[in-house]
Amino acid sequence: MKTEVAVIGAGPAGSSAALALSKKGIPNVLIDKKNTVGIPVQCAEFVGLNINTYVNLSSIPSAISRSIRFTDIDVGDNIYRFDGKGYMLNRDVFDRYMADSAVRAGTSLLTASRVFNIDGRKNRIDVLDLKENKPSKIYYDYLIVAAGPKSTLSVIPKNRSYIFAAQVKVNLLKGLDSVICFFRPYIPYGYGWIFPKGRFANVGIGIEKPISGMPLSFALDKFLEEMRTAEFIGTEIAGKTSGIVPVSGLNDINTGNIVLCGDAAGLTHPITGAGILNAVMSGELAGNYIAESVKTSKNLLNDYREEIESVFKKPMRIAFEKRSVLYPSMTDIKGINDKIKYLWPSFNEYYRKT
């Protein structure tokens, strides 16, 4: 098969890229290894109000589980409250809507199809149809890699730092209109969260396991126990998930006629771990720059890189530095209390030097 643009990964980044391409009439194929786009969900599902700049959420009410008004930061002794308007998504519905929008605009979607090789010299990807166990080749003029945080695909840089996250969906005992982040000594280089979803909540932890040496299940069990004792949550577990979040900042995002976007580009915030909005933004930008490149027969991918760097490079670098300097000193409640204002971007102190 030959296509103008191949897009690997139908998460928010890849589907946004495919939609941008199709809106401009550029033929493209969107490929995902999942049987059904969006399933399983590996996300705590909070997104800020500014997602509406890119995706009009009011047109997809089923993608919204509930509205959120505040972000609370719980450090044990103190709870800080910030304006934090946004939504708890139903990520599966959201991801499917994004991919379906691209398909309606002209994208060809291949599901249950895993890209297992990129041959950049021949402009070719090798794809395995997972249902038929049948390989095929797709030739492209441009390639967008939106395959998420970690992949065996060689263009995604290795040796990066990751947060390892584990989460359960459990019944919520308190009415909440906030997302709450908990900093505790037993959750090193990361935090715990309760993000409400109706009668349930996504309750999880993320830690930088290789540095902390802390087993994920130990920290999660301790966190769930603390939350049960505080009568935040009950014992009715409706689901479990896990995943990884890249936390070392922006990767090299273009080479030749290949670009990265979303988590593959390292675009999750190194401290909060938020990445949905950045995935949508970067995917749309990648799609637009490639559409322009195709139309003008001029490779504009350095312009994509420049625009991404102008928006993300500095904030990502600051967040990464703060992560490296501050987390090692947050090993007890006093360390957390002393440092939290410099670590979390909702505080004014975050924007001062540490």
Ligand SMILES: Cc1cc2nc3c(=O)[nH]c(=O)nc-3n(C[C@H](O)[C@H](O)[C@H](O)COP(=O)(O)OP(=O)(O)OC[C@H]3O[C@@H](n4cnc5c(N)ncnc54)[C@H](O)[C@@H]3O)c2cc1C
């Ligand atoms: C536990 C957890 C909680 C999180 N909570 C939040 C949150 O509350 N808010 C927030 O903003 N962000 C959160 N994030 C981060 C957020 O989920 C990601 O930033 C976002 O999903 C990135 O989108 P993406 O499109 O780049 O990648 P993904 O959503 O990971 O999509 C990549 C797609 O590529 C496909 N794929 C991968 N390899 C291949 C291959 N070889 N061939 C074919 N297809 C392939 C995958 O199946 C997947 O569908 C969380 C992450 C985790 C792990």
